[in-house]
Amino acid sequence: MSRQVKIVLCGLGNVGKALLELLAERGGEIESRYGVRLILSAAVDIGGAAVGNDEGLPAAELLAHLRVGNAVEAFGSFAQPGKTGKETIDEVEADVLIETTPTNLIDGEPGRTHVFAALEKGMEVVSANKGPIVLFYQEIHELARQKDCGVHISAATAAALPTLDVGQVCLAGARLLEIEGILNGSTNYILTRMQQDGCGYETALKEAQELGIAETDPSLDVEGRDTAHKIVLIANRLFGISLGPKDITVEGITKITVDDVAAARDAGQVIKLMGTATRTDSGVQLSVGPKRLEEQHPLASVGGSEKAISYLTDTMHRITVSGGKSSPTGAAAALLKDLINAC
Amino acid sequence: MSRQVKIVLCGLGNVGKALLELLAERGGEIESRYGVRLILSAAVDIGGAAVGNDEGLPAAELLAHLRVGNAVEAFGSFAQPGKTGKETIDEVEADVLIETTPTNLIDGEPGRTHVFAALEKGMEVVSANKGPIVLFYQEIHELARQKDCGVHISAATAAALPTLDVGQVCLAGARLLEIEGILNGSTNYILTRMQQDGCGYETALKEAQELGIAETDPSLDVEGRDTAHKIVLIANRLFGISLGPKDITVEGITKITVDDVAAARDAGQVIKLMGTATRTDSGVQLSVGPKRLEEQHPLASVGGSEKAISYLTDTMHRITVSGGKSSPTGAAAALLKDLINAC
Numbered sequence: 069m070s071r072q073v074k075i076v077l078c079g080l081g082n083v084g085k086a087l088l089e090l091l092a093e094r095g096g097e098i099e100s101r102y103g104v105r106l107i108l109s110a111a112v113d114i115g116g117a118a119v120g121n122d123e124g125l126p127a128a129e130l131l132a133h134l135r136v137g138n139a140v141e142a143f144g145s146f147a148q149p150g151k152t153g154k155e156t157i158d159e160v161e162a163d164v165l166i167e168t169t170p171t172n173l174i175d176g177e178p179g180r181t182h183v184f185a186a187l188e189k190g191m192e193v194v195s196a197n198k199g200p201i202v203l204f205y206q207e208i209h210e211l212a213r214q215k216d217c218g219v220h221i222s223a224a225t226a227a228a229l230p231t232l233d234v235g236q237v238c239l240a241g242a243r244l245l246e247i248e249g250i251l252n253g254s255t256n257y258i259l260t261r262m263q264q265d266g267c268g269y270e271t272a273l274k275e276a277q278e279l280g281i282a283e284t285d286p287s288l289d290v291e292g293r294d295t296a297h298k299i300v301l302i303a304n305r306l307f308g309i310s311l312g313p314k315d316i317t318v319e320g321i322t323k324i325t326v327d328d329v330a331a332a333r334d335a336g337q338v339i340k341l342m343g344t345a346t347r348t349d350s351g352v353q354l355s356v357g358p359k360r361l362e363e364q365h366p367l368a369s370v371g372g373s374e375k376a377i378s379y380l381t382d383t384m385h386r387i388t389v390s391g392g393k394s395s396p397t398g399a400a401a402a403l404l405k406d407l408i409n410a411c
Numbered sequence: 412m413s414r415q416v417k418i419v420l421c422g423l424g425n426v427g428k429a430l431l432e433l434l435a436e437r438g439g440e441i442e443s444r445y446g447v448r449l450i451l452s453a454a455v456d457i458g459g460a461a462v463g464n465d466e467g468l469p470a471a472e473l474l475a476h477l478r479v480g481n482a483v484e485a486f487g488s489f490a491q492p493g494k495t496g497k498e499t500i501d502e503v504e505a506d507v508l509i510e511t512t513p514t515n516l517i518d519g520e521p522g523r524t525h526v527f528a529a530l531e532k533g534m535e536v537v538s539a540n541k542g543p544i545v546l547f548y549q550e551i552h553e554l555a556r557q558k559d560c561g562v563h564i565s566a567a568t569a570a571a572l573p574t575l576d577v578g579q580v581c582l583a584g585a586r587l588l589e590i591e592g593i594l595n596g597s598t599n600y601i602l603t604r605m606q607q608d609g610c611g612y613e614t615a616l617k618e619a620q621e622l623g624i625a626e627t628d629p630s631l632d633v634e635g636r637d638t639a640h641k642i643v644l645i646a647n648r649l650f651g652i653s654l655g656p657k658d659i660t661v662e663g664i665t666k667i668t669v670d671d672v673a674a675a676r677d678a679g680q681v682i683k684l685m686g687t688a689t690r691t692d693s694g695v696q697l698s699v700g701p702k703r704l705e706e707q708h709p710l711a712s713v714g715g716s717e718k719a720i721s722y723l724t725d726t727m728h729r730i731t732v733s734g735g736k737s738s739p740t741g742a743a744a745a746l747l748k749d750l751i752n753a754c
Contacts, residue, residue, distance in 0.1 A: 230582075385735065405581065
């Protein structure tokens with residue numbers, strides 16, 4: 069007998085749609101492998117919601133409806149135009165919130181409201197949205213603890229590259245000494261191109277933008293802030309601390325020159341944008357910045373838009389994980405993984 | 412309030428002693444981090460057992476006693492000379508068997524008897540011993556299912572390199588298409604030396620033996636059987652199959668010549684001993700043998716005695732894990748990890 073798990077999905081952008089696709093395509097497989105029957109009780113976007121009956125919403129039909137440009141709040145008999153995320157979370161009986169609204173690093177909204185509303189109701193939270201988690205880590209952590217709920221953020225911390233699971237499950241019982249990560253694909257692509265071809269930063273950035281690897285406004289990535297957000301979240305969880313974006317020194321890659329790259333190459337090194345968290349006698353020190361790595365360093369060979377994380381522990385020594393698809397499907401796969409593991 | 416978990420430890424060789432050291436050194440830390448109070452109820456070796464009182468055996472004192480060459484069955488008031496592993500498991504009330512007796516690939520004993528006795532009693536099993544698991548996978552799996560117990564074999568499948576956890580937890584919900592692993596440290600060391608220095612197989616093997624990286628009788632490693640055992644166990648668990656050592660084609664590295672290595676290098680490739688499990692239309696195909704990898708392959712840069720595993724999935728694409736200490740402490744850390752995660 070499978071266990072039913074009812075989901076409210078907030079946010080129907082590319083990641084939300086990719087998750088819908090996974091729910092539609094492999095619900096039966098998940099039920100038979102994990103004994104969990106996933107039911108999409110409601111889906112919400114900016115203009116309103118669709119709320120399912122006891123069987124939930126038909127994910128495949130909803131996806132088809134959205135893909136031709138229709139809004140969720142116009143989804144047949146399930147349509148509830150104007151219903152907000154908070155109203156949906158408050159009114160619909162469900163076990164898990166999946167939060168994929170756009171990341172907002174000013175006030176975390178609307179994700180912040182969704183996350184707090186879900187935790188107040190005792191729901192598990194699975195989030196691809198970094199905003200509320202980065203800005204309100206301590207408050208969210210505290211409320212989750214009070215309500216005995218989990219907040220699962222794999223999709224917000226390098227998506228399909230497993231970072232938190234590895235730190236929590238695979239290193240259980242070992243003492244974590246240091247975390248080093250190449251956590252941003254577009255900056256790693258730019259640096260890799262500069263190193264391979266000797267081209268300048270602007271040329272490599274332009275190429276990355278043309279290929280869709282870098283954003284039109286790349287500042288969050290190239291200034292190191294995206295890496296900072298990820299390393300803060302990973303370090304908070306794995307070192308049991310509660311730091312925010314203000315507690316980390318951040319340097320981006322915008323000042324890296326052709327000469328810097330050549331000097332590193334001449335010394336047998338490569339330049340990588342590293343997020344680092346180091347346990348010290350006085351706590352945990354966080355930083356983001358370009359570093360010159362020796363060729364033997366396990367992150368030195370991580371090229372292109374690939375990401376990777378390396379954990380240094382006392383008893384297991386160094387464990388490095390690399391790869392993971394950077395795409396809406398990869399992020400949705402990370403959401404699905406957290407959802408399955410949370411149940 | 413912590414949960415008490417009572418342990419019977421069978422086998423007090425290097426790995427068993429390293430586990431004792433971890434229990435002695437970080438019991439308090441594990442209790443505060445994971446809410447689990449680990450109690451060593453009994454420890455057994457070839458000549459007999461020591462059985463603790465309600466508080467269990469004092470791990471630090473037992474370790475000190477063993478380290479100066481004393482036998483466990485002479486450990487003060489706890490001593491029970493002549494008591495076998497099976498008798499201890501049958502008589503002592505405990506939650507978990509930790510099995511670290513020497514791997515025996517003929518009939519799996521004495522580990523086989525210990526594992527079946529523990530499962531019959533409804534105990535969880537955590538094993539560093541490959542023998543019984545490789546030889547009796549299906550029977551053990553079936554009994555564990557009937558008794559609703561877990562059999563945790565991280566320490567038998569590349570020790571501190573996380574293989575099974577990554578496949579089970581980090582890839583949850585994704586479809587696994589292929590597993591490729593460099594799962595044996597000594598053969599990877601030999602191949603790396605041949606590639607770096609152009610030396611022959613015999614020279615590299617001798618060096619590995621002098622450094623303690625290869626065994627005096629290296630046949631299990633260099634003939635590929637150790638890799639085969641590990642890939643069989645990993646594939647069984649992750650693909651949900653029940654294959655044995657007879658279901659895999661195995662080729663070792665003993666026939667690799669200086670010319671083979673040079674030819675690979677000239678083609679921009681490296682030779683690695685790979686264990687591979689591939690999902691096909693007709694099931695899962697397993698093989699072990701030397702393969703030429705392109706430089707860009709994520710396992711190509713895994714050098715020296717390091718191990719690594721790479722998973723190809725549909726939704727997350729490729730995830731590669733490398734590293735992990737190859738030592739009794741690394742194996743004990745894998746046992747401790749499984750123990751914590753099993754609770």
